[in-house]
Amino acid sequence: MQPFPTLFVDLDIVRSNISQMSSKAKKAGVELRPHFKTHQSKAIGEIFREFDVTGITVSSIKMAEYFLSDDWDDITIAFPANVLAHEYYNRIAKRISLKTLVLSEEVVKKLDEKLDAELGLYIEIDPDYGRSGIPVSDITRIRSLVNVIEESEHCYPAGFYCHAGHTYKSRSREEIEKKGRQVLQKLEALKSHFPKLPICYGDTPSCSTLEEFGPAEQISPGNFVFYDWMQVQIGSCSPNEIAVYMECPVIEKFADRNQVLIHGGAVHFSKDSVHIDDYQSFGEPMLKYLSEETYVKSLSQEHGIIQCSADVFDKLNIGETIQIFPIHSCLTADLMREYHTKEGQVLDHMNGIN
């Protein structure tokens, strides 16, 4: 038993999750360009190679450099271009096929002045989600931006990138599918204006539930490699598809309130949470413990408090450990900085353990 909070990964489930998404992409005739921001691991990236993945997606320049050092040579940084970071784009784009996102003419022009290598630019499209991107219906602005990119010296239009993040607010498979189809319909209209530019689409909820991707030629989901308790709540997956769990020591028990103190806090799980019915959960005790009354009720820096059903409370013992599904596997992995397997292997994470 681990004496400290430890992140475990089940590689059989990882392989099965990748296999399913890969088969679906092949069947639908789209390229799978998986988002590596969830695992941030060369060892897990290696498994994607077994499924013929060659192009990948990352969320930061630093992450692009990490995977470039593992011989990935076709990388999209799915974050709007940062004009302050031109030296990094130059350095990477001289070695591999690099793409990133853009949504304003100002950025294309400022960046182009500083570039001396070829950079692909996906125009970020906002499918009425409201975080970033040009509204999908604003064809005039999109056309104008395509022109500016085409006229630039160092950039070329790589296509359109669309993240339908509002699917994360769903609470059933049907709701996700409905939202996903609405977005694809809007992209259909976009496609009719720009038939030659590929569309890259993808968030885990819609890529997990839809079977066809309409006008999209590429998909770039990320979280599906692990899934997590948030995705179960959204309706993207079932608990037995979750590939990671935290193992945390049971430190103390409070019989007067059926609560258990674990070592496992905000610096391990992250503070992400989901609202389920009338409570807020920061983690979900797994397997045999699955009980609606049992959940991680609160986290401080190192402390976690599990609110238990009476049954679960009786089964937990001080000096043992408890396995917990994280709410948001991307953030938990980012904090835990390495993965353990049941077989005793330790897999890398970009943040490393020093």
Added chain:
Amino acid sequence: MQPFPTLFVDLDIVRSNISQMSSKAKKAGVELRPHFKTHQSKAIGEIFREFDVTGITVSSIKMAEYFLSDDWDDITIAFPANVLAHEYYNRIAKRISLKTLVLSEEVVKKLDEKLDAELGLYIEIDPDYGRSGIPVSDITRIRSLVNVIEESEHCYPAGFYCHAGHTYKSRSREEIEKKGRQVLQKLEALKSHFPKLPICYGDTPSCSTLEEFGPAEQISPGNFVFYDWMQVQIGSCSPNEIAVYMECPVIEKFADRNQVLIHGGAVHFSKDSVHIDDYQSFGEPMLKYLSEETYVKSLSQEHGIIQCSADVFDKLNIGETIQIFPIHSCLTADLMREYHTKEGQVLDHMNGIN
């Protein structure tokens, strides 16, 4: 200008914050045993030495080992003892004076069987906060636990440890002071039963506002070294006492909704937030931007969205940076893993950058 999210520390403010708390402790006749979980930095720990601090507090075994390697030889791990980690306690306690917390006889007995070095045990007292500890009024249980510790072979009672975490729910200096005094009054009653055992008290809100600590002989606040926007909201400090800020690139502007996209997300700030009036803030743009309408409205993994007043929106430019106070400096520092100074120094953090 930094091309990526960067955590800056102002060492003048750090020194001033430490100086104030140190003077107050000396005047009140209590030992300052500062909690190092906020900064987790040897370089910042060094500044405490200028103020005669010799005993420190940490939140994990790993953190005790980090500071032991910098010659701190009197360390309290302010987290209930973990019976699975006995080898670590033995290893550390053979080298330095080590103390940790305990709240059940079961743990004392289990631990004692595995120990072969002397370990000080503070009994954790719950001042009706409800996270951990024995209720302050349960003298029978406390006395029984003192006896078990005294009868053990390797442990000795180090005193009582009391974290009044409910002061974090305050929204004014007066409210903190009132809660703090109520707790000290309860501890006064405890003290009358166990006059020889020292009381260690301390959370940043009450240590920042109170001038006297009644029956306590030690205080162990941590966050005060940096403070943060949450502490401003609670009523512990003013904005000009906050010693850390994030510098984040301004990536894009959305004129239709007065929002700005920054590079700076949950993997930089953490997902901690404060509710202020009717909005939720994940960070507070600082200095000249201080405007009630301007705050970090949402964070995803790498994205931050700042909701701006019209004035602030006009002043922000793509390709520049913006300085933002973190909501919770402990978690932000834990994620950022190093500190920059205006003078170009880089200071260590336990999590290190590899």
